[in-house]
Every structure is written in structure tokens, then in C-alpha cells.
Amino acid sequence: MGIGKLSEKVSELSDVIPYYFFCLFFSCISFSVAIILFSGEISWLRPLPVIIYSFYVVIPYLLFAVPLQITCNKRPRKFNVFYLLIYTVLSFIAVILFNGILFEREPTYLVKTQLYYGLSFAAAAIYWFWDSVFLQKKIS
Template sequence: MELWKMSQKVSELSDVIPYYFFSLVFSCLSISTMLVIFSFGTWGVLGIIVFSFYVVIPYLLFAVPVQVLFNKHPKKFSLIYFGFYIFFSLLAVFIYSAVLNFDFSMDVLTTKNYYAISLSAALFFWFWDSVFLQKKSPVS
């Protein structure tokens, strides 16, 4: 690959990185705020900060790679993208809860909290992804 082509690709990527960051930060803050509210607000602002550090890891490992792939063919508020985010969110929450609880049984799949957190995490990430990154095409 020629040097000028590579520098052009790096330049294009560096223009988009802040939007990935904003999408990630707002997604983490949104899901953390929801978790604090539904835990009856006992944690307050400290809880939002703490939960944000916990949720950034699954978002980075599962959602951001999918987001990068989707940004090659941007579609604002695409229901297909939302479906993929739900799938990866279900997978991420299952793995993350299994690792944090040292319990690799399938019992987590029977709880309402598992589905509520998974769907909320997917919804928030899909929303902020559509707001910040998926700009090139109209609403689908």
C-alpha cells in the first residue's frame, strides 16, 4: 500500500475516533444512570461513576467492534443494527455476569434483570451510535 493511501486512511479514522468516544461515554453514562435509578437511587452520582467503569469493558469488547463494522455502511436508527446490538448485548451480559459471579450456569438466563440490562444496554448504545456516527444515510 502506498504511503499516501495509508495516511489518508489514518486521517479518515482520526476524524471519526472522537465520535466513537462520545458514543461510548454517553452509552456508559446512560446505562449507569438507569442502573442507579432502578437500584432505588441508593448509589447516587458515585454509583453512576462506578457502574460506568464496569460497563465500559463489555461495550469496548462487544459493541465497539460491531459499531466499527456498521459504520462502513451507516444507517441511522436501523432496526437491523439494533437487532445485532441486542444479540451481542445478551452475549456480553451473560459472559460478564458469569465472570463477575464465578457462575457459568445458565441460571442467569431466567432472570428479568438479565434481559432488562441487556435490552437497555443495546438500546442506549444503538441510540448514541445513531446520533453520533450513523450520519450518512436517512432514517431506515
């Protein structure tokens, strides 16, 4: 790989990095609000709890969603339902692993609850939405 091609790739990547950050930031804030709403503790809908939940949410998003997002962005499509399906499958795995590690619950207990499915789909749909808004381009 020549220096010219390498500098092109670096400049393309540096142009897109802020959009990945915006997508991650808005996804974390939105999902934190969704967690608070799912929990039924509307009194927690204040800035400090949203920020605290956002710090917990950013880890699974960074580990699971961002690498998938980078892969999906090679063939960008706005609001593609197939991408939502992929995000949802990965979200089921991420929520069960993160919940098992953080709260030390058995996966069989968690899978039986509606909260698991609601949070998993909400995490996927929220990230998919912000990904489509900030990064996915229209097909020409």
C-alpha cells in the same frame, strides 16, 4: 498500498475517533443510570455510584460493542432497526459472560430472570441510540 492512501485512511480514522469516544462515554453513563434504576436503589443515583458502574460497563462495551460499531459504520444508517437487533444479540452474550465472570453465577440461573433481559436490551438500545446520534450518517 501507497503512502497517499495510507495517510487518507489515517486522517479519516483520526476524524472519527472522538465520536467513538463520545458514544462510549455517553453510553456508559446512560447505562450506569439504567442499572441503578433497574436495581431499585434510587438513593444510589449520585455521581460516585454512576462513575463506579461506568467503569464496569466500559469493559463489555469496549470488547463487544465498539468492534461491532466499527463494522456497522462501514454502511452507516441512523436508527437502523437491524443494527439494534445485532446489538441486542451481542448484548445477550456480553451480559451473560460478564455477569458469569464478575459474579460467578451460572448462566442458567441468570437466563431465568427478567433482569437479564432488561439489562441486555437496555445495554443494546442505549449503545445503539448514542451510536446513531454520534456516528451513523444519513443515507444519501
